Amino acid sequence: MGWIIALIVGGIAGWLASLVMNRDASMGIFWNIVVGCVGSVIGNMIAGPLLGISGSVQEFSIVGLVVAVIGAVVLLGIVNLIQRGRVR
Numbered sequence: 001m002g003w004i005i006a007l008i009v010g011g012i013a014g015w016l017a018s019l020v021m022n023r024d025a026s027m028g029i030f031w032n033i034v035v036g037c038v039g040s041v042i043g044n045m046i047a048g049p050l051l052g053i054s055g056s057v058q059e060f061s062i063v064g065l066v067v068a069v070i071g072a073v074v075l076l077g078i079v080n081l082i083q084r085g086r087v088r
Helices: 002-020 029-051 062-085
Strands: none
Touching: 002 029, 002 062, 029 062
16 A cells, blocks of 8 residues: 555655656656655655655655655756756
8 A cells, every 4th residue: 555655645746846847748647756756765865864854655744745846856957957968
């Protein structure tokens, strides 16, 4: 049951992050879920040592969602920097 909640919360976090970073049109539901779940890991690595908080996408909480969105925004920012360097 925990992985279903992780997929749902990860998808919501990835979608919110894609809205913040103006990438919503280029991402589908699969990539929203991937970005949200990976963003949760990145967010916990950032928020844990700096703020002393952590959240999990396996248990729905507002803190976990906020941490996942922050991590997903960081991840999309890194992807934007990498894609900006490529020749189009």
